[in-house]
Amino acid sequence: MQAAKPASQLTSGQWLLTGLAVTYLGFLFILPALVVFTTAFSDGIPAFITALQSRAFLQATRLTLIVTAIAIPINTLFGLCAAWVIARNQFRGRTLLMSLVDLPFSVSPVVAGLMLVLLYSDRVGWFSPVLTALGVKIIFALPGIVLATLFVTLPFVAREVIPVLEELGSEPEEAARILGATPGQIFRRVILPHIRWGLLYGILLTNARALGEFGAVAVVSGSILGRTATLPIFVEQSYQNYQSVAAFSAAVVLAGLAVLTLIGKAILERYYLHKLPTH
Numbered sequence: 001m002q003a004a005k006p007a008s009q010l011t012s013g014q015w016l017l018t019g020l021a022v023t024y025l026g027f028l029f030i031l032p033a034l035v036v037f038t039t040a041f042s043d044g045i046p047a048f049i050t051a052l053q054s055r056a057f058l059q060a061t062r063l064t065l066i067v068t069a070i071a072i073p074i075n076t077l078f079g080l081c082a083a084w085v086i087a088r089n090q091f092r093g094r095t096l097l098m099s100l101v102d103l104p105f106s107v108s109p110v111v112a113g114l115m116l117v118l119l120y121s122d123r124v125g126w127f128s129p130v131l132t133a134l135g136v137k138i139i140f141a142l143p144g145i146v147l148a149t150l151f152v153t154l155p156f157v158a159r160e161v162i163p164v165l166e167e168l169g170s171e172p173e174e175a176a177r178i179l180g181a182t183p184g185q186i187f188r189r190v191i192l193p194h195i196r197w198g199l200l201y202g203i204l205l206t207n208a209r210a211l212g213e214f215g216a217v218a219v220v221s222g223s224i225l226g227r228t229a230t231l232p233i234f235v236e237q238s239y240q241n242y243q244s245v246a247a248f249s250a251a252v253v254l255a256g257l258a259v260l261t262l263i264g265k266a267i268l269e270r271y272y273l274h275k276l277p278t279h
Helices: 012-040 045-051 055-088 094-101 109-120 128-134 142-153 155-168 171-178 183-212 215-221 231-240 244-275
Strands: none
Touching (some): 055 183
């Protein structure tokens, strides 16, 4: 019998495919990332630090973090509820509900922002009389930015948790209920251990999309530097104003936030893997 080829040895075709993949990633990701970092530090570290100390940048960072901190728990709660209803029940309109959850995937963020303007603008919005009477301003303010971010990040938690719940089935929950467990105990001790990875990935995707969203937020925020501009909008506005160092410095911060997200994911993975029982 012919000996198996060691796993470390690659055929010429595999080397070719690997080279093509690396080249593709290089042009698509590595080279643009290098350009961002080199441009951010092109005038030296002092210029980079000065760019990050500007009032407009600090306000954009603060606004981005506030919006993300609001969007994540709301859409996590919604995603869990939607996943539970869809995975555990068969009812008329279930397909429609799943389609509505997936709607942000198929609608352009710019169109989503325009829809929010048509609904909540204090001048032309459908709800403008009510909003004006209450003295509430949504468009070109924090509530509008939050609504736009909630819309574009809505599907991620639900879409990650639904398949896990469907694969798990309802038998473990029924057994725990028969043994006298409360709904809270069933969720914490039966459901959560099984859906934690799907839930974690959904939260990470929500976080990444919230930090980097541009289109919908640009429409509803007015893109006012120092007031309603998030970090992605700050990057675009600074670049258009020929402030390359400021724009690319903010891009480096966004990249750093993405790296921190990946590091947190790796730490959580290692923590939970060590917690898993061994046989």
